[in-house]
Amino acid sequence: MRILAYRFSAFGDVAMTAPVFREFLEQNPDVELVFVSRKNFSAIFDDIPNLKFKGVDLDDYKGFLGLRRLARELIKEFQPDYIADLHDVIRTKILKKIFQAKGYKISFINKGKEEKEELTDVWNLNKKKLKSNIERYADVFRNLGYSVNLSHHYRSKSSVKEGIGVAPFAQHKGKMLPLEKSFELAKILSKTHKIYFFGGGKEETEILNTWAQKLPNTESLAGKLSLKEELQKIAELEVMISMDSANMHLASLVGTRCISIWGSTHHFAGFLGYGQSDDDIVEVKDLTCRPCSVFGDKECYRGDYACLEEIDIQKIVEKV
DSSP, X not given: OEEEEEOXXXXXXXXXXXXXXXXXXXXXXXXXXXXXXXXXXXXXXXXXXTEEEEEEOGGGSOHHHHHXXXXXXXXXXXXXXXXXXXXXXXXXXXXXXXXXXXTOEEEEOOOOHHHHHHHTOTXXXXXXXXXXXXXXXXXXXXXXXOOOOOOOXXXXXXXXXXXXXXEOOOSSGGGOOOHXXXXXXXXXXXXXXXXXXXXXXXXHHHHHHHHHHHSTTEXXXXXXXXXXXXXXXXXXXXXXXXXXSHHHHHHHHTTXXXXXXXXXXXXXXXXXXXXXXXXXXXXXXXXXXXXXXXXXXXXXXXXXXXXXXXXXXXHHHHHO
8 A cells, every 4th residue: 555645844843753753664564654754854854764854945836737737746756545645735735736636545734724823822821731733743644543542752863962952043033042042051061062053054064163263162063964974963962052043953863862953833832852751841931922823934922922032941951
């Protein structure tokens, strides 16, 4: 039996699919999974048995006609039995209609949009923990008739554990500790541990290179490693310190403990790294306006980003 699954979103969201795929395929060894996503994500899935990764460039498949051509190509190449939509956005809704018209059974993710809107309502004082996104991915396969029992434990991929990773950046301001706080944190920790900085892009690389020059016992790996090499290095860390961002999920993939820092977002929305402990979450707990956003992309309701500005870095040091 062959299932064609796809998700084309941000790095962290795609990384969260990997532990689901691994445990699903282990529990259902008669299934072959083809996963379609962005080309540069392939290293995440390299060592998962019975999984074929198909990287695509979405710029090659624009509009309805482009998506119809993509569907035809995928059917011709893989001849799937079922379709699993792990994204459920306009692009994949169109793909779903195309596959349905060809007679395929399709299961798609329930993102819980209404629940998340209620959770992020700043006037809602009764915050409730929602189903994890990991379980929402698993539900897609359960709805196809398969049994999936997730362990919610990550697996270590290295017996060597040395140094602390610090990933101070996130895609949105609402998810990122002020840089002066992250620098001070690295300064304190570098007195007792080797610190490795993680980041990407020109601006982040320049900042982290400057930090490494200023702080002894630190090294910036930004812009120096392939994704495969980065995963191996994270696997060898004692602990990763990350925002609510992709590096938290990469730590989960390779079995490294992650101390995660949360601002305008909240783990109640279901995006805590797979197998990571609630005890390793750092947040300002007494702000009733949190979370005001699922993804951290909204302007601060108060205007002062107290959810990040009020975080005491000593609490992070103590968790290390």
